[in-house]
Amino acid sequence: MNIYHSLDSFERLECAVVTSGTFDGLHIGHRKILARLKEISIQSGGESVVLTFWPHPRMVVSEDSQDLQLLSTIDEKIALFAEMGVQHLAIIPFTRAFSELSSDDFIRQILVEKIGTKKLVIGYDHRFGRNREGSFEFLQKNASSYGFEVEEILRQDIEDLAISSSRIRQSLLSGNVDEAQHLLGRPYAITGVVVKGKQLGRTIGFPTANIHLNESYKLIPANGVYVINAIYDGIVYKGMLNIGVRPTVDGTFRTIEANLFDFDKEIYGEDLTVELLHYLRPEQKFSGINALIEQIKIDKENASLFFDNQK
Numbered sequence: 001m002n003i004y005h006s007l008d009s010f011e012r013l014e015c016a017v018v019t020s021g022t023f024d025g026l027h028i029g030h031r032k033i034l035a036r037l038k039e040i041s042i043q044s045g046g047e048s049v050v051l052t053f054w055p056h057p058r059m060v061v062s063e064d065s066q067d068l069q070l071l072s073t074i075d076e077k078i079a080l081f082a083e084m085g086v087q088h089l090a091i092i093p094f095t096r097a098f099s100e101l102s103s104d105d106f107i108r109q110i111l112v113e114k115i116g117t118k119k120l121v122i123g124y125d126h127r128f129g130r131n132r133e134g135s136f137e138f139l140q141k142n143a144s145s146y147g148f149e150v151e152e153i154l155r156q157d158i159e160d161l162a163i164s165s166s167r168i169r170q171s172l173l174s175g176n177v178d179e180a181q182h183l184l185g186r187p188y189a190i191t192g193v194v195v196k197g198k199q200l201g202r203t204i205g206f207p208t209a210n211i212h213l214n215e216s217y218k219l220i221p222a223n224g225v226y227v228i229n230a231i232y233d234g235i236v237y238k239g240m241l242n243i244g245v246r247p248t249v250d251g252t253f254r255t256i257e258a259n260l261f262d263f264d265k266e267i268y269g270e271d272l273t274v275e276l277l278h279y280l281r282p283e284q285k286f287s288g289i290n291a292l293i294e295q296i297k298i299d300k301e302n303a304s305l306f307f308d309n310q311k
Contacts (some may be wrong), residue, residue, distance in 0.1 A: 015046030025071035053094040069219035158301040175222035187275035208257035244283035
């Protein structure tokens with residue numbers, strides 16, 4: 001996949017089959033669009049192009065951008081686009097000036113003149129340009145003057161379900177990672193650097209990797225205990241994860257701590273990815289360390305039972 005961090009280095013294509021959007025989460029609705037994009041590019045002998053924007057537009061134009069919670073980091077999106085066979089990924093720097101670009105200017109200056117669009121594929125109710133004025137109807141009306149065809153992926157074609165990134169966020173914030181996985185088409189994943197914590201886990205027989213996220217905008221699911229797959233150095237380990245403030249030991253801030261089964265390496269300073277597979281229970285305060293240990297043993301048994309049932 002060719003990656004462009006601006007359009008300056010993009011060389012106009014003879015037959016570009018294009019889609020655009022923020023694609024947060026790259027859920028199964030987005031995947032429907034990308035599958036159609038690939039199909040058309042093969043049929044037409046063209047090349048598939050995805051236009052996306054970074055920073056996320058809401059980070060630039062929204063007054064509540066500090067509260068923004070996204071499903072995907074830009075690196076995660078790049079990896080997922082590559083996995084789906086996109087040939088060209090153009091990441092357009094989103095600025096306030098860019099946000100003022102009219103839909104007509106966006107189409108003429110970027111889609112036509114810069115990219116060489118011959119077919120544009122968009123999702124249900126997708127809009128673009130200043131004040132989101134560019135609709136499917138607008139495109140249909142003007143497509144011939146722009147010199148390309150336009151196709152909309154209808155809502156009913158996306159599993160008769162109005163899949164949206166906001167619905168997935170709501171699922172995660174309530175701890176429903178099973179529903180989130182169904183809508184994403186894959187487990188929700190978090191990647192961070194392993195840092196030193198208070199190291200209480202190793203003193204009670206359950207050492208944990210304390211994960212620090214570099215991206216403050218990445219959505220962290222509801223507090224509680226989860227069954228996970230942990231991916232380190234390309235190897236998948238089974239495990240469980242606690243998200244929360246650790247009330248039993250008078251914790252004062254939120255942490256993400258993973259206990260990997262059959263794993264005894266020290267990996268401070270290294271990246272660890274965890275995939276959230278199932279929600280076991282909410283976080284709770286126990287009467288003391290011994291009660292906490294007994295509950296963690298139960299959690300591990302339940303996590304192991306989950307994995308056994310997946311075989």
